[in-house]
Amino acid sequence: MSNKVDYIVVGLGLAGISFCEKLLENNKSFIVFENSSQTSSLVAGGMYNPIILKRFTPAWNGHEQLQYAIPKYQQIENKLNIKIDVKVKTKKAFNTIQDQNNWYLALDKPNTGLYMISEIEKNEIKGIICKNGFGTLIGTGRIQMRAFIHSYKNYLKIENKLVEDDFIYEKLEINESLKYQDLIAEKIVFCEGFGLKKNPFFNYLPLNGTKGETIDIFAPKLAIDFVLKSSIFIMPLGSHTYKIGATFNWKDKTTVPTQEGENELISKLNKVINVPYKIIDHSAGIRPTVIDRRPLVGTHPLHKQLAVLNGLGTRGVMISPTIANSLFNYIEKGIPLEKEISIERFT
Template sequence: MKDFIIVGQGLAGSILAWNLMQEGCSVLIIDHFDATTSSQVAAGVYLPITGRRIVRTWMADELIPCAEDFYSSLGKFFNTDFIHQLSVLEIPDSVKVYNEWQMRKSHADTGKYIARFHAPDSFSELNCPYGAVELKPSGYVDLKKLLAHLRSYFVQNGSLKDAVFDFKHLQVSDTIRYGDIESKNIIFCEGIAAQSNPYFRHLPFQPSKGEVLTIHSELLPQDYIINKSVFVLPIGNHYFKAGSTYEWKELNNIPTEAAREKLSRQLKELIRVPFEITGHLASVRPSVKARRPFAGMRSGIPNVGIFNGLGTKGVMLSPYLSRHFVNHLLKKEKLMPEIDIAQYDDLL
């Protein structure tokens, strides 16, 4: 009998499985590879300050050190690099916004993350008439590479079943049975598919479609992540990811010409050097209305749980919150009220 079945091998499921296995738990992941999931398509950026209001990202003081340590340690285990620490260049679009950044430098919660202010003529490749604001610690995680290494590891350890999960084969009682597999618990980490999950489909998800371009430019700087109305992320050899869009109605994985044109227009407004579009991907993020993830076991069914809804900040959230969830599962540590699905018992 397994200790845990985990449904889904995206970022949430992979890191949760890894942390459970590090605690000596027997785990079986059920997942059929799909190159268009949000974990596969996402740029994997993390940064400490976010939004037009220029506020510190929720729990940034705890999340970023944990994430950087986790991905660095995992890279050492696999003898490769998953995390790339790069400063973010925020490009103000007005004097008012630039002055707001200057004011935020003196605030205790944001000031320590503002490394320096760059003059307008610092980057000839960019259109930044009001200069640029450098943030750190920040960077990105190569999610495709990370998930591929973890998948190989899980397969080699007999911990992954490559299959589409089918609720017809699931039986829930004092134990979990899925076909001929028995387990003490099952935890769903299935991203957007949770909206069809009979146990959790009424949770307040607010999925959004995002589209990302891959571009090539010989002249763009490769030592910063650039962020204005669009982010530009260097991924090596003069290639960059650029995105992203938000769409709440047409929720599918099909790239659209409208998004391509919008991103291209935003890039041309930001970049002063030539670039070529070489790729275009789309996916649906499992975002949440309250902008906080879901974790916990279903009320009245203590062996059925969920870890989902990490949204656009999954790279930052996954290491810290998965460890927190593991401590809840194994050591009865109380879950943070912000993420505990007990707050949604009336919906479930």
């Protein structure tokens, strides 16, 4: 392992991996520090969908982000020789006739027609409790997060670019270049998710983590090959297993699964499906969310060698490649960041 690199990257969730890909594309040397303390990327459903199904509105820059992200994931698949991008339709269960009317109205919004099928599905779907039909989205899917992150870690290990250890902020010496233990680096990028709260350089940023819990179930009589979105989501994982999520808890900042979270998911699930099931897994993580629901991207106001890439929230799969590209271009080429994502909006 070289003791002189262009970049140190701290954290290897979606943000960290996306930034590593930019560094590799541009032949930059780097070392990643990852202590596996933040699990939000691992427990995330990994879904990508540019339509907000609560209001049938386009997600912020969702279409553009998806057009940029999908080829990036395909490149990673080819490099790691692994299948991570699973194309799967999404169906929205309508609770009321008003939902149907809102679906029709939404078809005329910019970009929504690319993903929303105009015809409402009226047929009942075995195992699903829904009397008002379904709306179908195409062009959606999921990234298999556990396999993705596990494979990427192994790839970095083989390339001698991964240190599985805590990054100790107090040991960072900031001069013209950066010195950390026996490493010398030009820049450092913090991609720590909710771990940012402990980062003395960027903990002034308004990151408000939300705990999310999911359960995996085995339901042999439920035979759906699409993601169902109702009061919860039901995501097929194969072999009659499904991921069910997710809770939102703004108070509990631990990554420990709770009985309360499980009870909430079971209560909602029992109103959506009417077939037997067995819980086979239960996970929890802290989503790095920001008050204005936009990412945190930029460099420290005093120490320009220090950068942050964070605040991906619930749409990290779609957003991360785009904002990693924006941060790289800002650091290396001086291309200004969009005001919506720049941390200067909080400084």
